[in-house]
Amino acid sequence: MKSAATKHQEIADIIWNKEEKPGCFRIGLTCSKDYANAIPGQFITLHIPGNLSPLLRRPFSIHRLIKKSGRVIGIELLYKVVGGFTEKLARINAGDQLDLIGPIGKGFTISNTTRKVAFVAGGIGVAPLIFLADAMVETDINLSDSIVFLGGRTSDDILCASVFTSFALDVHTTTDDGSLGEKGIVTQPLEKWLASNRPDIIYACGPMPMLRAVADIAKKNSLPCEVSIETIMACGIGACLGCAVNKNKQTDTYQHVCIDGPVFDASVMKNYLWS
């Protein structure tokens, strides 16, 4: 088990920033070599230097590590234009610079004994799952028995399917409008698959309703499940305590997504996740 990298702040050069699907971009930025120890599920925060509107930094999961001759030279993020910050981010060009802090937070747990995994992603939530699959393949975990469920509103929301298939993973796609794959929600094929399969763990990232549904399914099937949760965040380093989520409603205790997460064992967050 490699030791986690410590967070730090640096000025990153943009290597590329390209639109992959309408409103969805991948941006590559340089980073210190410490990111070689980043754990899938960890995130970074960005600030556009000199730009105070929007004011706060924005968190993004690490999508992939960028390597050159085996050495980590950068990170890639996958993002969707959803507001003022990402609109500005989409206009950043190669050669521009961003203020980068990371790697931050707790990532996914990868066990050496894992043989069979179900990855469940909703839309842009696929971002950290590619880094996770990369890391599993790198540690010689054979993913050929594993499976991926990608869901989205339309075909434009279905990302990275080819990356998973390149790892010999079986990919099931659902869209709300039926424009790609099966028409419906991502948890439908997941439940169908679970009727005759038992994975070692379910890894999920996506919108809250999807995470709640996946956590419920994992509970019903008594399966370990880890979810990556997104919340509004101010500092991203555990100082402001603004990103609290309910851990236990009875005792009014909270977890903080930036330091206790963003990846949580679904059973720990039962009040937040289980219906």
Place this chain on the structure above:
Amino acid sequence: MTQKNLCVDIGGVELKNPVMTASGTFGYGQEFDGLIDLDRLGGIIVKGLSLLPSSGNPPPRIIETPCGMLNAIGLENVGIQAFINEKLPFLNQFSTPVFVNIYGKTVEEYADLASQIDSVADIAGIEVNISCPNVKAGGVAFGVDRRAAADVITRVRRKTTKPIMVKLSPNVTDIVAIAKSVESAGADSISLINTITAMAIDIETRKPVLANITGGLSGPAIKPVALRMVWQVAREVKIPVIGIGGIMNAEDAIAFLIAGASAVQVGTANFINPRATIDILEGIESFMNKNKIDDIAELIGSLKI
């Protein structure tokens, strides 16, 4: 280049420079370890502490607004004893004076906190928070009434010989009256302003964005208000004033010094740039160099009217 004097005295505590961190925006200091050199700070004011641990308000707790943010954290904290035992040892590695921000639900709780802190040598001073808008009992209730504010400070004064800084709320009709009242009650310095009570509404759901309904507005949006209040208070009290409110850069900090603040606290800026305090310190130094100012005292209260 001559050696510049950036030292300031804020009511019995000598700071090596006037740049401090504002309570609630700097955790217990350790969160910024590895991001900045805590030794370079003028002072550190830690997250507001209560007698017992507090889990804070339900989420959502924060929302960004134009040029600012609202927060209703509700003073989530580990409690004074856990702070002293588990958090303070980290801060003691540094030469920077540590101020403990305290809040109570009753006058007795403030007094009890002060007596528990009094015997802790590694705590340089107490910032009495009578201005948090996000807790149901205590907090701002003491900060909006001249007599209640004085009562808290009198009781705290009896329990400690440590320097007392009082953090004022801007949510009052007459900030000068409150400032004078806490000065008479024995405050050694006054810090202002805490956040401005505010709210945001989701027009689709017609619900408040924050679970607490209201929150405190901070960030650049409140700087002009803070600057005005610091100026009003600094000319009316004899004790040092510490300016807080939307300080993002050295220019902002210098404006507060000119308005009469002996030191400043940097708050929301820490979230956007963890190095903000250091950048501000370096910016003040270069301003002094550029303008041939040898002693920071030449800037403090130098407003020309």
